[in-house]
Amino acid sequence: MKTLYIECSMGAAGDMLMGALYELIDDRQGFLDKMNSLGIPGVRVEAEPSIKCGIAGTHMKVTIEGKEEHQHNHKDGHHHHHDHSSLHSISHMVSHMDIKEETRDKIMKVYRLIAEAEGAVHNRPAGEIHFHEVGSLDAVADIAGVCILMDMIRPDEVCVSPVHTGSGHVHCAHGILPVPAPATAHILQGIPVYGGEVEGELCTPTGAALLKVFADSFGAMPLMKISGTGYGMGTADFERANCVRAFLGEDDETGDEIYELECSIDDMTPEEISYAAKKILEEGALDVYTQSILMKKGRPGFLLTILCRKGTEDSFAKLIFENTSTIGIRRRCCERYLLTRHMETENGMRVKVSEGYGVTRRKTEFEDREKKAEEKNAGILEVR
Numbered sequence: 001m002k003t004l005y006i007e008c009s010m011g012a013a014g015d016m017l018m019g020a021l022y023e024l025i026d027d028r029q030g031f032l033d034k035m036n037s038l039g040i041p042g043v044r045v046e047a048e049p050s051i052k053c054g055i056a057g058t059h060m061k062v063t064i065e066g067k068e069e070h071q072h073n074h075k076d077g078h079h080h081h082h083d084h085s086s087l088h089s090i091s092h093m094v095s096h097m098d099i100k101e102e103t104r105d106k107i108m109k110v111y112r113l114i115a116e117a118e119g120a121v122h123n124r125p126a127g128e129i130h131f132h133e134v135g136s137l138d139a140v141a142d143i144a145g146v147c148i149l150m151d152m153i154r155p156d157e158v159c160v161s162p163v164h165t166g167s168g169h170v171h172c173a174h175g176i177l178p179v180p181a182p183a184t185a186h187i188l189q190g191i192p193v194y195g196g197e198v199e200g201e202l203c204t205p206t207g208a209a210l211l212k213v214f215a216d217s218f219g220a221m222p223l224m225k226i227s228g229t230g231y232g233m234g235t236a237d238f239e240r241a242n243c244v245r246a247f248l249g250e251d252d253e254t255g256d257e258i259y260e261l262e263c264s265i266d267d268m269t270p271e272e273i274s275y276a277a278k279k280i281l282e283e284g285a286l287d288v289y290t291q292s293i294l295m296k297k298g299r300p301g302f303l304l305t306i307l308c309r310k311g312t313e314d315s316f317a318k319l320i321f322e323n324t325s326t327i328g329i330r331r332r333c334c335e336r337y338l339l340t341r342h343m344e345t346e347n348g349m350r351v352k353v354s355e356g357y358g359v360t361r362r363k364t365e366f367e368d369r370e371k372k373a374e375e376k377n378a379g380i381l382e383v384r
Helices: 014-021 028-035 087-095 101-122 136-151 181-188 205-215 270-282 313-323 367-378
Strands: 002-007 043-052 054-064 159-160 169-172 174-177 225-233 243-251 254-264 289-295 300-309 328-335 340-346 349-356 359-364
Touching: 002 340, 014 043, 014 054, 014 136, 014 205, 014 225, 014 243, 028 043, 028 136, 043 136, 043 225, 054 136, 087 101, 087 136, 101 136, 101 181, 101 205, 159 340, 169 367, 181 205, 243 340, 254 313, 270 289, 270 300, 270 313, 300 313, 349 367
Parallel strands: 002 159, 054 225
Antiparallel strands: 002 243, 043 054, 169 174, 225 243, 254 300, 254 328, 289 300, 340 349, 349 359
């Protein structure tokens, strides 16, 4: 299983996450070309070599009309910007980007998370929130860049370390605020964090939201065989190396524990059940499926089953209650056997190779087969 571990011992910001992930991909120029063709007004993205405490990494330089307006330097906090954007205007910009629909959805999921946090802090509906620092064009590039890189890497599991928030105060558009800033603190709810070791804002709202959207779990580095390491550098200098570190590798375990959550529902339409299953799957469930059942008094219904990783069962139970009419959920802890998985490239297509217990299976990614079928004007079965 392809595993991505993100180490946030010096917090997390969008540009630092983008730099760390950038170092894990092969087609780096292709990524930069994609970023610079997104149509974000006046924005240009460059990858600059950077050294912190003797460690070489990458600083993702985002300029607007040739000027690097936003710098995540911890000590000075957020700078003021003239570009205050609404959720609607951000959505309009993202809708015109030449990227996958799945990636657009991730970008907007990050922004909605930030909008909800800002709304909670200022006691206003998320739709009425006008972003300040995170609405600036360079922040749009940071968020889009991380989401595009995640799609290029396509890890099966993302694990994140406890997040170092920093300490002290930060200057922002609303004035001087404590660290972590209120919106950041709201986003970090439910995530293991710590602070006090470094003065300054180490984790930004953008960084916190990106971690929350993509992380499957938080904790120590899992057992894995490392195949690549990326260093995304910040701009400030500290006694510690100011970077986000990302490890890519293969999970070395052939079995683990998961939770199975299920509930019986007889008062929702198939469309409503389908919507609930989609929302739960988008939040990172391992699998979601339904079965037709006959309930008491002869009522037809659905058995909704969710598979999730150990440690996430409570959050998925909350999600089920929010999106279905059920009033009770059954849960079971299950051990499972797993084949180890890794990705290869063959004939321009990604191939998932699964091995273990004396068997080997190879399967091309459906999206790549679909693209090849359109290119060759061939049937999908012929391509397979």
